[in-house]
Amino acid sequence: MKVKIHTLFQYLLETTEAEPEAVVGFSLAESPRLGDFLSDLDPDLPLDWNNRDFRGLPELRDHVLTNAGLAERCTQEDVLITAGAAEANYLAIMQTLQPGDEIVLETPGWPQAEVLTKAIGARITKITRREEDGWALPMGALADAVSSETRMIFLTNPNNPTGHLLTADEVDQIVDIARSAGAWLLIDEVYAGLEWAGPRTPSVAGVYERGITTGSVSKALGLQGLRTGWLICRDAELMSDALILRENASEIMNIMGEVIAEIALRPERYAPAMEKARCEGRRNLDAMSDWVAAQPGLEWVPPAAGLIGLARLPAGLDPDRLAKTLLAEPYRTFLLPGSAYGLPRHIRLGVGGGTGANLQKGLDRVAQALQDLSRHDR
Secondary structure (H helix, E strand, C coil), X not given: CCCCCCHHHHHHHHHCCCCCCEECCECCXXXXXXXXXXXXXXXXXXXXXXXXCCCCCHHHHHHHHHHCCCCCCXXXXXXXXXXXXXXXXXXXXHHHCCCCCEEEEEECCCCHHHHHHHHHCCEEEEEECCXXXXXXXXXXHHHHHCCCCEEEEEEECCCCCCCCXXXXXXXXXXXXXXXXXXXXXXXXXXXXCCXXXXXXXXXXXXXXXXXXXXXXXXXXXXXXXXXXXEEECCCHHHHHHHHHHHHCCCCCCCHHHHHHHXXXXXHHHHHHHHHHHHHHHHXXXXXXXXXXXXXXXXXXXXXXXXXXXXXXXXCCCCHHHHXXXXXXXXXXXXXXXXXXXXXXXXXXXXXXXXXXXXXXXXXXXHHHHHHHXXXXXX
């Protein structure tokens, strides 16, 4: 098995040394500082593993279930703490798919599942979200794509990168489709909690016996550097398999990630942190929509949840060219082209990162670059 680089990560690698002054596309809330947690940290904490449970701190797993609305449906044994949602997805995919198995993926979507599936040698069937449908998941196409050969369905909700949000009824429909084939249904929920156009959708781990929910503290809480996430599933065999694979990958969770994440998810901290993230995200998204409307030929479907969305460029304007132009002088601005998601006419816009992203400065520079490139091409 050889894992090959994806276009999205290739672009990130190539731009890390550019040192942009502004970022238009930050995908996570403003990050707290270590000092925000010092008063709750024990200076005598041993920097070993937690010495209590290989699955992760029990109180951390309790918080995960409570915040996902699963405390009445799942138990601590149904939760495995992982190195971010990325490792949770990795463990589930690697322990369920074999060469020749079929997985159904959405596009646009988070590319990790496709990268791993190709490395395994499994077969990929894609269903396409379309901009003219508001990036909605096409239920009919999903039902047609899933068959007795389907081993797994992998989705993101809220969708990464469009911000589309599934309803509870739609999740029930997807569960029915998956159950008819006996397929695993993995839904990555890293943006859950940041809903702008509806309530949080029920987590699939509590709805379906083969449902897998993954998430992390990275996006809504801005704690990406902790590398702390989770895998939730009521299937004891899958959870055992995931724990075994983690033992042979990252082995055990880092104690600082577990401890700080547990503090961050305590009710007295979690509620105000989420309220702050929602207020800032809503305000920035409204400003972003106003900015998009003011740019000639630029269009987007505002995300119903999360901090990122896709905007369609005017005809004839290449997103890769725009992104590379923006990184250079005089713009010094980072923006991710839609080609990272297989969309050659789009760019990714995001409103996270707090004041450090210099969002308004970035938007001013993107507007200027759009004008400069349009004039140059005339």
